[in-house]
Amino acid sequence: MRMKFLEKDEEDLIHEQSLKCLNEIGVMVHSESVLKMLAGAGAEVDYKKEIAKLPESLIEESLRKAPKEIRYHARDPKHNLDIPVDNFPFTATNGLAIHIPDLETGELHASTRKDLADFTRLGDALDQVDYLWTSLTATDVPEDAHGAHEIWVTLQNTAKHVEGVSVLSGIDARKQVELASLIVGGKDELRKRPIISVISCPIAPLAFEKGSIEAQVEFAKAGVPIVSMSMSLGGMSSPVTLAGTITNINCENLASLVIDEVAAPGAPHVYTSESTPIDMKTGVINYSAPEIPLIGAAAGQMAKRYGLPCMVAGWGSDGGRKAGIMSSFSELAGGALSVLSGTDLAAGMGSIDVAKGCSYEQLVIDAYLWENVRAFMRDFTISEETIALDIVKEVGHGNSFLTHPHTARNFKKELFFYDKKKLAWEATLSYRMVPKAKEVAMRLLKEHEVEPLDRDIIRQGDELLKEYEKQLAS
């Protein structure tokens, strides 16, 4: 099942409008090197204003070069993820939170490498988590090096795919690539088996910061999939109209795609959006706005039109300062509807405090909720065989199928059975499931082991980081 929002001609209109926007308004790119690169590919560049206007031909060419299928690799190949999906999306944890409540005491503290290691390990233990974002900021390391530390710690504590959330600079990107290459056996191997991907956000509307865009180019050249997240906040960084927001998302994604495909033709690229209208009372991003699934569905439709892998939804029930399901039914339903947008990926599990925090209990709660929500997206065969007219004939008018062997033979395949225990957790506007979630988290953290990296590799990585810190200090 999928949610649809735009009509076909509305999709066309958004595409045309995006081309117009990129051609007439263009994007602002605060990087001379990237502007030069775009100019070389046919963009009209104003170096003084730092604006690149992109012609339709360049966009069409980039769409042609972009791979339609990509694979997120993992240290353990059984956790490889093939994108696009046929049924429900792959899910990941929250990213780059800055604090976390202690699992024993509940006390909130600024996150450290150890917290990141533990939280990642919990994500690795939970079946419902398919890949890991670098979930917490390492505040106990030199600030400039935090991205590199986070990717290193995360890679050690999960055998699943890792998606970094830090794009600080070209140099930093190269460091992250080096670290990941250590694990797979070299840069060429990493290009073939990217065990990391990276989130890179434009500054809406239509602007790219120096550090992030130069990092993005480095990653693209290394074959690391770019997840180019447009955060178009209606009423703030995009027009308050849904049409305006959707168009901005589309423009930023197309522009970002062009940058990747010019830097490295064939670079894996994920069309991405985490866009909401702002809360009109506080000006803050509003993760429970009813418009979110509509924007997500529209973004998903545009991505599908282009044949691009996409991430246009999040998953998680972040309700406030502590773990629990503080959303009301319709707020959580909005989240469920968002993942029905045709998205291939959805991240956000375990987040609290509007993504500023992570919580072990919340990760378990979000994982268990997910198990039931994703069931709506199983795929079914609609064929002559499953329509089973011959069985209908055998049963006859007004009779029952209950005793026909067809029912007994097929019901397990066809129907979904709720895990009643997990179902009992799904109380909205409630904290009642938190103690049980805590038990599960504690047990998993105690028992679960992640295949460690080779000692040698760990040493090399640690040294790499030390040298990098020295480099940054000078």
Next chain:
Amino acid sequence: MAVARLKFLDKDEENLVHEQSLKCLNELGVAIHSPSVLKMLEDNGADIDHKKSVAKIPEEMVNEALKKAPKSIRLGARDPKRDLQLPVETYPYISTGGVTVNMHDFETGEERDATRKDLADFAKVADSLDPIDAFWPIVTVKDVPPNAHMVHELWVSLQNTTKHILGSLGSATIGVPDAKRQIAIGELISGSREELKKRPPFSILSCIIAPLTFEKGSAEAQVEYARAGVPVISMSMSLGGMSSPVTVAGTILNANSENLASLVITQTAAPGAPHIYSAESTIINMKTGFIDYMAVEYPLISSAVGQMAMRYGLPKMTGCMGIDAESIGNPTQFGETAASVMTTMSGTDLCSGAGGVDNDRSCALEQVVVDAYIWEDFRAFMREFEISEKTFAFNVMKEVGHGNTFLTHPHTMKNFKNEIFFRNKRMELYGATLSNKMVIDAKAVVKKALKEHRVEPIDKDIVRKGDQIIKEYEKEFDI
């Protein structure tokens, strides 16, 4: 306009369902236990086996019916401002659930039989709630002769709400006489047969016995209603694993076939008769054998039948809106609530179910309020949005410029109320699942409505005439 809809089948799967339905109707046919309806179909091209009471319907008859069926219809209401125009552009209309066996007493909470006064109270409360658009007589009234209960329910409902009424087919044994009386009452309200046809104050839910079977009383009553211009809602209750194959495809196919067959009946009886494609089809709970409206497969099936109805251009009722769980409030878990509520996104024009408890076996006044308020929030997902040059706001984008903010631009101030939905914080507690915390508030809403809400009464003369029609009916059939 852009509106959110849930889609399950892709285009060639829709085609397959249609072809297989034609095959089903042509080769298997439908059982119709009414010689007169069989004859009517035979005279119009169906291949009848009189001994088995089976009508095999050829493709031409189906196509003919689809051509004749009106694509848009109006459900009238005593208060013309409350008329409902189908199809909808945004979210569906909703009604209460219907004809439950008993009710929960408002004071004691105990389950008991309902009287006409109880039904009147339900109608009044539904009349007072904005999110509710139509009223299906929610509970069976027991202080009347059992065989006349449908007519009484229609009559009581019409007097206590000015919204459109969803009626039900009468007793299976005296289908046609019952239908004639309900129609007579409808004509009383409308003023004439012609007026009733233009703005029918009630429509009729006609359930089919899956798989593929029409009872005598219902089939004949349906014909009667079609001829009178009362919209027929042909509700397929195909229950996967019980009355249709356990496969989701098989259940969809059955629901579609039954609807097409029912459409053929109404269009043959009265070409152009208003007809609403309907299904409340799901799977059975494989442990208990009971109908399972919380099943994950329910919204998938609803989306599929909604798509089929849209393909045919027919007005449709392919979703439900009501928690309908084992106790008042929302004792269901999030996923279960979501499963049934998501059926409202199937593209359906109409949904029923508000106020039901325990799979529509019972009902409660508070529950009508709970369901209405949950709906008010949820339907916001189905608002329509303009996607056009105007709303793209290209010039505004140019004015704001790269990396800047729209917050201070007048465009935002001018437009945000149109685009963004603001939830009523006060109603948040209605969004609690696994909870009855909202029931106290709901009770207060009910009390206030019963005390203060006023429904425009029907003219005394007409009330007398209606009472008379029913009295004579009861006498004539010794009911």
